[in-house]
Amino acid sequence: MSDAIQFRGVRKTYRTRRGEIPALKGINFSVKSGEIFGFAGPNGAGKSTAIKILVGLLMPDEGDCSIFSQPCGTRDAKKMLGYLPEVTLYHEFMSAQELLRVHAGLAGFRGKDRDERCHRALERVGLSERKKSRLSEFSKGMKQRFGIAQAIVGEPKLLVLDELTSGLDPQAQASLLELLAELRSQGLTIFFSSHHLAEIEKICDSVAIVHKGEIKAAGSMNEVLGKEKKLRVEVQVHEEPANLDQKLWSKGKSGSLVAYLDEEAAGRAIRDLEDNLKSVVSAHSQRRSLEDLFLELTESKTRAANTL
Amino acid sequence: MMETLILTHLYFLGSVRRQVHLATLFLGTILFMLPSYINAFSLGINAFERVSKDFGLTLIGYFGIAMAILLASTSIPRDLENRSIYPVLARPVRRYQYLLAHYLALVALLACSYLFLGLCLSAAVSALTRQIDLTLFIAVFTSFLQACVMGAITSAVSTVASPALAGTVGAFVFLVGSLPGAFIRFFLVEDRDNQFAAALATGLKSALPNLAVFSLKDPIVHDITFNHSYIFALIGYALVWVALSQVVAGILFGRRDL
Ligand SMILES: Nc1ncnc2c1ncn2[C@@H]1O[C@H](COP(=O)(O)OP(=O)(O)OP(=O)(O)O)[C@@H](O)[C@H]1O
Ligand SMILES: [Mg+2]
Numbered sequence: 113m114s115d116a117i118q119f120r121g122v123r124k125t126y127r128t129r130r131g132e133i134p135a136l137k138g139i140n141f142s143v144k145s146g147e148i149f150g151f152a153g154p155n156g157a158g159k160s161t162a163i164k165i166l167v168g169l170l171m172p173d174e175g176d177c178s179i180f181s182q183p184c185g186t187r188d189a190k191k192m193l194g195y196l197p198e199v200t201l202y203h204e205f206m207s208a209q210e211l212l213r214v215h216a217g218l219a220g221f222r223g224k225d226r227d228e229r230c231h232r233a234l235e236r237v238g239l240s241e242r243k244k245s246r247l248s249e250f251s252k253g254m255k256q257r258f259g260i261a262q263a264i265v266g267e268p269k270l271l272v273l274d275e276l277t278s279g280l281d282p283q284a285q286a287s288l289l290e291l292l293a294e295l296r297s298q299g300l301t302i303f304f305s306s307h308h309l310a311e312i313e314k315i316c317d318s319v320a321i322v323h324k325g326e327i328k329a330a331g332s333m334n335e336v337l338g339k340e341k342k343l344r345v346e347v348q349v350h351e352e353p354a355n356l357d358q359k360l361w362s363k364g365k366s367g368s369l370v371a372y373l374d375e376e377a378a379g380r381a382i383r384d385l386e387d388n389l390k391s392v393v394s395a396h397s398q399r400r401s402l403e404d405l406f407l408e409l410t411e412s413k414t415r416a417a418n419t420l
Numbered sequence: 421m422m423e424t425l426i427l428t429h430l431y432f433l434g435s436v437r438r439q440v441h442l443a444t445l446f447l448g449t450i451l452f453m454l455p456s457y458i459n460a461f462s463l464g465i466n467a468f469e470r471v472s473k474d475f476g477l478t479l480i481g482y483f484g485i486a487m488a489i490l491l492a493s494t495s496i497p498r499d500l501e502n503r504s505i506y507p508v509l510a511r512p513v514r515r516y517q518y519l520l521a522h523y524l525a526l527v528a529l530l531a532c533s534y535l536f537l538g539l540c541l542s543a544a545v546s547a548l549t550r551q552i553d554l555t556l557f558i559a560v561f562t563s564f565l566q567a568c569v570m571g572a573i574t575s576a577v578s579t580v581a582s583p584a585l586a587g588t589v590g591a592f593v594f595l596v597g598s599l600p601g602a603f604i605r606f607f608l609v610e611d612r613d614n615q616f617a618a619a620l621a622t623g624l625k626s627a628l629p630n631l632a633v634f635s636l637k638d639p640i641v642h643d644i645t646f647n648h649s650y651i652f653a654l655i656g657y658a659l660v661w662v663a664l665s666q667v668v669a670g671i672l673f674g675r676r677d678l
Contacts (some may be wrong), residue, residue, distance in 0.1 A: 123442055126677075164678070166507070167506075167510040168510065169506060169509060169510065169677075169678040170677045170678065171675060171677065178530045184433035187451060187512045187514065188512075190512040190513075191509060191511060191512045195506070195507060195510035196507075197503060197506040200502070200504060200506055201502035201503065201504055202474060202504055202507070203430065203434060203436065203504050205433070205434055206430070206433070206434075206437075214427075215431050215511065216427055216505065217422070217423075217426045218426055218508070218512070218513055219511060219512070220512070220672075259507075262507055263507075273458040291534075316569070333531055417446065
């Protein structure tokens with residue numbers, strides 16, 4: 113299958129009065145056509161920057177990216193695209209239906225066909241009853257739903273969603289994930305960023321983890337997380353031993369240590385902790401979770417600032 | 421082209437729903453009430469006609485310029501600030517089309533305002549003179565052209581500047597551009613012998629549009645005949661400045677990060 117998205121050595125540095133902020137340090141990855149691709153990373157990792165380059169709002173300093181072989185930012189690339197921005201105030205003076213018509217019109221639909229598509233998009237996100245309300249009267253979650261309707265109304269080949277489920281209640285989240293799965297079955301490629309790692313793990317075919325402007329891992333779920341199950345051991349320690357094997361142990365939640373090991377190695381590793389061991393929180397067989405991998409890859413001294 | 425029109429409609433509607441036109445309605449009411457401010461009986465009908473045309477056209481002119489500068493300096497920065505520009509520019513819309521749409525929406529709004537104000541003034545004047553004077557609309561039209569030029573320049577600046585800076589630049593261009601040549605000659609050179617200020621003013625004036633040419637108020641108020649091909653020359657002159665501003669705006673905005 114051909115690639116829906118390709119990033120090749122994309123670099124972007126913001127120049128501000130306070131100096132330069134390197135947001136992307138030469139990222140490479142690709143998204144296959146027809147898959148759901150999750151883009152994860154802590155706050156400030158560069159996700160939105162990469163997405164804005166993808167939809168043509170920012171120009172990369174170096175490197176290039178393409179959508180179905182069309183350079184990003186060109187009209188041809190944008191024709192295939194539906195985009196949900198991270199934070200946006202839509203034109204609040206318009207009603208949902210009116211603004212959706214504008215977007216469908218910009219995507220090239222006219223007349224009855226356009227109205228039909230708007231109706232369907234609003235129905236899909238559960239807003240058809242409020243279609244005549246102005247956007248200024250919408251709640252945050254309703255605006256997010258409108259944003260999704262706006263992204264899918266042009267019947268794009270590629271959906272790019274920045275912060276997919278931000279502001280959505282659990283029901284809306286679940287129905288949105290269902291909608292995405294349905295869209296994928298119709299052949300759409302979906303690329304989204306999210307802080308909900310469980311959500312990514314649940315529905316994505318592939319994933320990339322970005323941290324401080326660099327891709328730390330990318331590929332299919334199996335490639336990134338490994339296929340085979342291992343023993344996941346989580347322990348609490350009194351104090352982190354000075355000679356802790358950093359390759360083995362990574363930080364889990366609330367100061368615990370987590371390792372994925374074979375049974376034999378697990379016993380040895382726990383014994384090595386000696387007196388520092390406070391308690392074994394859990395030990396069970398499972399595939400490495402995305403959350404653990406994420407914490408492992410993005411673990412740093414600035415953890416507090418980067419909490420999810 | 422269709423994209424541009426769809427967006428023009430969106431931005432025009434935006435101004436209307438933000439009730440920008442209320443200010444126009446208010447001024448229209450003032451113009452309509454002119455006969456009750458200017459006492460026609462102490463002036464005589466003839467003088468009344470001239471005073472009210474002069475006063476009315478001056479008011480319309482300044483109002484239009486203020487409206488053009490205010491709207492042009494804020495509309496694009498507002499889109500950038502609240503990021504409503506993102507979903508729009510992610511569509512197959514070229515950036516110059518987006519700029520053009522904003523500009524056309526402004527022109528449409530100005531056209532409606534000028535037409536309405538011209539009608540109000542004309543109604544007020546003819547209420548006493550009992551004649552409809554169509555030449556009044558020529559002066560209103562050239563004043564409209566001037567506002568269009570100012571709107572284009574201010575809007576070009578606003579693609580890279582804050583609303584306050586764009587507004588200030590717009591007001592400055594208006595002040596320098598409408599400075600009569602006679603002012604420089606008599607006030608700066610003959611009166612004060614300030615050669616430097618005169619050279620600076622002349623230099624600036626020649627780099628900026630000459631807005632004084634748009635003022636047809638005096639010939640119209642005082643029934644001085646002028647060649648009507650002058651109007652077509654003015655249209656051409658305005659179009660050149662508008663096109664130039666749009667091209668510069670397109671270049672400035674074309675590659676900027678959003
Ligand atoms: N307009 C801007 N001007 C200057 N710096 C910026 C700008 N936008 C982003 N940055 C910087 O670029 C880096 C990456 O930001 P980006 O918005 O891409 O992060 P993100 O991964 O989307 O984070 P979040 O999860 O919080 O949305 C950050 O350090 C941020 O401060
Ligand atoms: Mg972001």
